[in-house]
Amino acid sequence: MVxxxxxxxxxxxxxxxxxxxxxxxxxxxxxxxxxxxxxxTIRILLGLLRADGGEAQLLGGDPWAxxxxxxRRLAYVPGDVNLxxxxxxxxxxxxxxxxxxxxxxxxxxxxxxRFDLDPTKKGRTYSKGNRQKVALVAALASDVELxxxxxxxxxxxPLMEVVFQxxxxxxxxxxxxxxxxxxxxxxxxxxxxxxxxxxxGKVVQSGTLAELRHLTRTSIEVETVRPFTDVSDLPGVHxxxxxxxxxxxxxxxxxxxEAVRALSQLGVRSLTSHPPTLEELMLRHxxxxxxxxxxxxxxxx
Amino acid sequence: xxxxxxxxxxxxxxxDGGNAMSGTGTMLRFILRRDRIRLPVWIGVLTLAQVYYxxxxxxxxxxxxxxxxxxxxxxxxxAFGAMTGPGHGLDDYxxxxxxxxxxxxxxxxxxxxxxxxxxxxxxRAEEETGRAELLRGTVLGRHAPLTAALxxxxGANILLGLLVAVGMASLGVESIDWTGSFAxxxxxxxxxxVFTGVAAVTTQVTEYGRAxxxxxxxxxxxxYVLRAGGDMGDGTLSWFSPIGWAQGTRAYVDxxxxxxxxxxxxxAxxxxxAFVLSTRRDLGAGLRQPxxxxxxxxxxxxxxxxxxxRLQRGGxxxxxxxxxxxxxxxxxxxxxxxxxxxxxxxxxxxxxxxGTSLTESWLSTVVSLxxxxxxxFAILAALRPRREETSGRAESVLxxxxxxxxxxxxxxxxxxxxGLGLLLATGAGLGLTAAASTGDAGMLWDILGAILAYAPAxxxxxxxxxxxxxxxxxxxxxxxxxxxxAVFITYFGGILDLPGWVRDLSPYNHIPLMPADxxxxxxxxxxxxxxxxxxxxxxxxxxxxxxxxx
Numbered sequence: 130m131v132x133x134x135x136x137x138x139x140x141x142x143x144x145x146x147x148x149x150x151x152x153x154x155x156x157x158x159x160x161x162x163x164x165x166x167x168x169x170t171i172r173i174l175l176g177l178l179r180a181d182g183g184e185a186q187l188l189g190g191d192p193w194a195x196x197x198x199x200x201r202r203l204a205y206v207p208g209d210v211n212l213x214x215x216x217x218x219x220x221x222x223x224x225x226x227x228x229x230x231x232x233x234x235x236x237x238x239x240x241x242x243r244f245d246l247d248p249t250k251k252g253r254t255y256s257k258g259n260r261q262k263v264a265l266v267a268a269l270a271s272d273v274e275l276x277x278x279x280x281x282x283x284x285x286x287p288l289m290e291v292v293f294q295x296x297x298x299x300x301x302x303x304x305x306x307x308x309x310x311x312x313x314x315x316x317x318x319x320x321x322x323x324x325x326x327x328x329x330g331k332v333v334q335s336g337t338l339a340e341l342r343h344l345t346r347t348s349i350e351v352e353t354v355r356p357f358t359d360v361s362d363l364p365g366v367h368x369x370x371x372x373x374x375x376x377x378x379x380x381x382x383x384x385x386x387e388a389v390r391a392l393s394q395l396g397v398r399s400l401t402s403h404p405p406t407l408e409e410l411m412l413r414h415x416x417x418x419x420x421x422x423x424x425x426x427x428x429x430x
Numbered sequence: 431x432x433x434x435x436x437x438x439x440x441x442x443x444x445x446d447g448g449n450a451m452s453g454t455g456t457m458l459r460f461i462l463r464r465d466r467i468r469l470p471v472w473i474g475v476l477t478l479a480q481v482y483y484x485x486x487x488x489x490x491x492x493x494x495x496x497x498x499x500x501x502x503x504x505x506x507x508x509a510f511g512a513m514t515g516p517g518h519g520l521d522d523y524x525x526x527x528x529x530x531x532x533x534x535x536x537x538x539x540x541x542x543x544x545x546x547x548x549x550x551x552x553x554r555a556e557e558e559t560g561r562a563e564l565l566r567g568t569v570l571g572r573h574a575p576l577t578a579a580l581x582x583x584x585g586a587n588i589l590l591g592l593l594v595a596v597g598m599a600s601l602g603v604e605s606i607d608w609t610g611s612f613a614x615x616x617x618x619x620x621x622x623x624v625f626t627g628v629a630a631v632t633t634q635v636t637e638y639g640r641a642x643x644x645x646x647x648x649x650x651x652x653x654y655v656l657r658a659g660g661d662m663g664d665g666t667l668s669w670f671s672p673i674g675w676a677q678g679t680r681a682y683v684d685x686x687x688x689x690x691x692x693x694x695x696x697x698a699x700x701x702x703x704a705f706v707l708s709t710r711r712d713l714g715a716g717l718r719q720p721x722x723x724x725x726x727x728x729x730x731x732x733x734x735x736x737x738x739x740r741l742q743r744g745g746x747x748x749x750x751x752x753x754x755x756x757x758x759x760x761x762x763x764x765x766x767x768x769x770x771x772x773x774x775x776x777x778x779x780x781x782x783x784x785g786t787s788l789t790e791s792w793l794s795t796v797v798s799l800x801x802x803x804x805x806x807f808a809i810l811a812a813l814r815p816r817r818e819e820t821s822g823r824a825e826s827v828l829x830x831x832x833x834x835x836x837x838x839x840x841x842x843x844x845x846x847x848x849g850l851g852l853l854l855a856t857g858a859g860l861g862l863t864a865a866a867s868t869g870d871a872g873m874l875w876d877i878l879g880a881i882l883a884y885a886p887a888x889x890x891x892x893x894x895x896x897x898x899x900x901x902x903x904x905x906x907x908x909x910x911x912x913x914x915x916a917v918f919i920t921y922f923g924g925i926l927d928l929p930g931w932v933r934d935l936s937p938y939n940h941i942p943l944m945p946a947d948x949x950x951x952x953x954x955x956x957x958x959x960x961x962x963x964x965x966x967x968x969x970x971x972x973x974x975x976x977x978x979x980x
Contacts, residue, residue: 168979174827177977185901197833203828209979211822213741214638216723216731223727226735229831253558253637264826277829 136169136330143169146183151308151323153274156301159310159322160411166330167310167323167347168208171279173309175205188275201230203266208279210260213254218263218286221249225267232270240266258284258355269296276300276307282316294320313406315372321390326411342404346379349388354396433975452571457578458492461552465582472544473590473717474617480537481597486926487525488603497523503663504531509877511661513795519683526682529598534617535661535848536677538920539654541590542625543691545583546646549629552579555639565875576708582702583626591619610682613690620693624672625650627700634707655759656950662763662806672696733834738840742811746848749807750855757859760796763875764789765867793864793877794943798920800856801884802913803937808849808892809909814841815972816899822979834977835969842965844895849888857881884958887937891916893964902969903978912937 134147134183138314142167151157161167171179174187176196185192190199212221219241226232244262255263261284268276282293292312296309297320311317317324318338325335346367352375360376361369364385370377392400409415446713462469493495501523511517515535553575556562562575594613599608609687628649633642660668661677668674678689730736756937815838818824828834860881861874895909902908919928920935933939939955 144864172977176826177828177979179974179976196828197831200829201831203829205826207822207829209823213823215744216727216740217725220723220727220731224731225730225826225830228734228737228832230831247722248725249724299634337776364971381833399558403732 133181134173134185135169136166136173136178140233141387144173144180144183145331146326147330147332149227149325149332149335151306152193153306154301154304155322155396156297158317158324159327160312160314160317160324161310161327162312165332168279169330170327171277171308171310173204174256174277175200178420192420193336202273203275203277204271204273205277206261206279206281207270208281208283210264212255212260212263214251214253215251217249218246218252218255218259221263222253222270225264226271229267229271229273231272232265232267233272237270239298242272243296244289246311255283258286258289260278261285262289264294265296268298276305276309278307280312281309282313283312291317305394314411340384340411346381347385347402347404347410348377348379349392349400350375350377351392352376353392354398354399356395360391363391363424366381412416440693441818448645450571450573451572451577454571454577454581455907457509457565457570457574458581461582463580464552464642465548468556469548469582469586472548475587476544476590477535477597479620480533480594482603483533483922484529484598484603484606485601486527487528490927491525491528493908497525497528498709499526512576512658514661514663514758515677516665516674518677518680522579524682525603526605526607526610528928529606530610530614530617530683531675531681534614534681535654535673535677537971538621538673539650541587541622542650542653542672543647544590544627545587545622546629546643547649549579549583549626549634550585550639550643550646550677552582553630554636554642558637558639573705573708576704576762580626582624582629583629587619587622587626590622591615591617593620597951605682606712607682609685611660613679613687615688616687617681618667619678620697621672621676621688621972623697624693627697629698629706630704633706636854644748651752651756655756659759680869704786710719719867722916734836734838735843737827738814738844741846742844743812744840745807745810746851748843749804749848749852753804753856754859756803757800757825757856757861759859760800760864761863761865764793764864764873789868790946793860794880794946796860797857797877797880798884798941798943799939800860801853801881801888801941802917802920803857804849804884805888805891805916807852807914808888809847809913811848812842812892812899813906813909814844816903819978824977825979834973837968838896838900838972842892842969843849845892845895846889849892850882850885853881853885853888867888876945879949883949883954884938884941886954886961887916887941890957890964893961893968896968897964897971899970900968900973900975903975 134144134149135142136144147166147170149159149170159167169178169233173185174179175190175365176192176199179193184326185216186201187199192199212218216224222237222241224234226237240246244266246262246266250259252260252263261269261281265281268278278298285293294316297309300307308321309321310315318399321338323335323337324341325332329331356374360366360371363384364387365381367379367381367389368377378388482599487544490732491500491700501520502518504520508945515531516534518531520531523792556565556575565575566572576882584868592615595611598614600612616808625646627644629646632645633639634651653673656667656671657673657677658895660671660674661748665674668677672693675693678686685758725787731740815824816829824837827837856880857880858874864877891912894912898908916936916938920938922928923933923936936955939980940957942950942953
């Protein structure tokens with residue numbers, strides 16, 4: 130989808146050789162903190178910004194050279210939805226959908242009802258969450274191949290978050306591709322097939338959640354028959370805490386097998402393990418930033 | 431900036447226990463910090479323009495005889511009164527009397543505009559964007575933002591008045607003395623203060639900054655028209671207008687101070703009204719509650735052109751009504767002109783000029799001024815894509831299969847066709863009343879032809895706006911430069927005896943002055959082609975640049 134993308138705004142380097150690819154039919158999570166370059170990437174993919182270097186391809190076309198044909202096949206929800214003050218929400222939905230080439234009436238009704246949106250209010254009077262619902266309804270009611278969503282639920286309450294997830298799963302079942310920029314990790318964990326993590330204008334990690342997990346640590350809490358003395362000597366083991374015969378530690382993905390073998394020789398009484406959460410994944414990549422702010426990433430995880 | 435905005439409110443809050451005025455000082459400093467360029471530019475330009483003209487008069491009217499000649503024109507022709515002032519001091523028409531009679535009424539319109547724009551910018555516009563909420567969440571009294579804006583804008587007006595007074599008096603021009611200069615500067619400040627009060631009230635009533643500024647701006651227009659009507663007739667109407675009060679000080683003739691007092695009383699009453707109204711509404715809300723609208727879009731909104739028209743429809747309708755009314759008002763003056771045309775001296779004078787009738791030459795001037803006012807709409811309409819872009823709304827629309835070029839073009843169509851429609855509405859108002867009051871139906875067609883001839887100049891000026899938008903969007907303010915220049919040339923090009931090429935830079939200078947002059951097609955064609963080129967450049971430029979988000 131994108132390779133070696135570069136974009137600067139004056140002296141600020143927003144994208145620094147970004148590589149990214151999204152497969153047809155998948156829900157792809159695009160993760161990163163504020164200012165990492167998520168929105169800039171999306172704007173380039175929409176042909177709103179021109180890349181300074183590198184190549185962007187969207188649905189097989191060049192978004193800068195041929196935006197109109199590509200936009201026929203996608204729907205976009207911006208991160209910060211602004212509506213026209215003198216148009217009602219319903220009018221804005223119809224307007225955007227018609228510009229996109231029409232919408233499914235029954236779908237529109239269903240979406241408005243499920244999102245609990247009052248379409249008769251004027252744009253100015255909507256809260257942030259309601260403005261986002263307007264853009265979401267317009268996008269989800271359109272018959273398109275690709276949904277590009279830039280932090281679409283940042284202003285939604287948890288109930289609406291669930292509704293949103295239902296509709297994304299439905300879109301996926303219909304074979305639509307979804308590119309979801311987010312910093313809500315739980316959302317990405319629930320919805321996304323693959324994830325790309327962006328940091329300072331570069332993608333630092335990309336793959337399925339399972340693949341990413343393999344690259345990181347699993348937490349283990351174990352109670353053994355014989356005391357576990359030399360756990361710290363095992364390769365790839367960190368944060369050992371021992372207490373009343375119980376030991377807690379984290380182990381790197383590639384050394385998990387050795388650790389479990391060592392444990393089994395000591396006679397395991399009970400064992401709980403949990404895979405790394407996405408939060409831990411993120412913290413690993415942003416660890417050095419946190420450290421400069423006086424927080425130790427390892428402690429947080 | 432951050433330090434001032436965040437730390438100081440807490441200090442103030444502690445000092446006076448958090449009453450309704452807490453934080454006013456901080457807000458005031460915050461406003462001055464935000465406008466550290468804007469305020470000095472407004473005050474500086476207005477002061478310099480005034481002092482510059484005052485210094486120029488002695489070179490234009492070198493002798494007393496020149497000035498008395500000008501005074502004679504006033505006495506003979508009420509239309510001059512409508513365009514300038516009440517005609518005081520004509521029996522001894524000094525340089526000072528010329529200033530307060532001919533220039534003051536025009537200049538204070540800009541003072542009023544400054545007051546309204548600055549005031550709305552710091553009050554309603556802040557609430558509209560939600561920034562006010564951010565500040566009100568700190569230790570800031572409920573009246574603090576309004577009070578601070580009043581102090582800032584009121585202070586700017588008083589400073590402007592003082593600078594004008596000192597600037598004028600230090601010129602050393604004969605008859606421009608210190609007493610008169612203080613009356614003159616006081617008149618500046620008085621008009622500014624009254625319209626600060628007007629803006630304070632309109633910002634309470636309406637929910638949007640644009641509507642608040644628009645309402646107050648319309649009231650400036652009403653004040654100008656009342657003054658014009660009064661100065662043509664017996665002067666009664668002028669006393670209903672703050673601009674009339676300013677001229678009522680009769681600076682440099684026989685100064686009267688009580689009109690300034692009247693202005694202060696009215697300004698104070700308006701401010702009190704604003705405070706009372708502000709306690710009756712919520713932050714961000716107007717006194718008028720918004721009503722629910724349609725849940726679905728009408729068929730016309732779905733087309734790109736229908737969408738652009740829908741966004742600008744309200745503005746266009748109000749402009750058309752206002753321009754029709756303004757045209758009709760000027761048209762009703764025509765029969766007064768006709769009475770004066772019988773005056774033998776005027777007829778002799780006009781024969782010297784070129785054999786046209788007094789009414790026709792006056793109509794040519796009115797038509798050119800009204801055409802310039804119509805251009806303001808065309809520029810605003812052509813600026814719409816930029817507003818959509820910076821507010822982030824363009825992003826949603828441009829992510830649909832609507833091409834950038836087509837999107838801008840829909841707004842250009844509204845600007846150009848809407849501008850033409852406004853010229854038509856203005857001409858209809860002017861022509862219908864002129865024809866009715868003289869009983870000469872042919873006048874309607876003459877006037878319509880005369881004002882429609884300004885369409886190419888309007889297109890060119892709005893076309894420049896499109897070009898600036900596409901090529902140098904950050905310098906969007908340039909869009910207004912040509913219009914300001916055209917106003918300057920139209921009003922002062924003749925008086926200041928500027929060289930021909932300086933005047934020719936204004937597109938309006940190339941339009942045949944119908945009905946006084948004959949029609950000529952060539953300049954109109956050239957201007958139209960240039961307008962087309964500018965629009966094309968803007969469209970191409972926008973296709974090639976980044977769309978800026980918010």
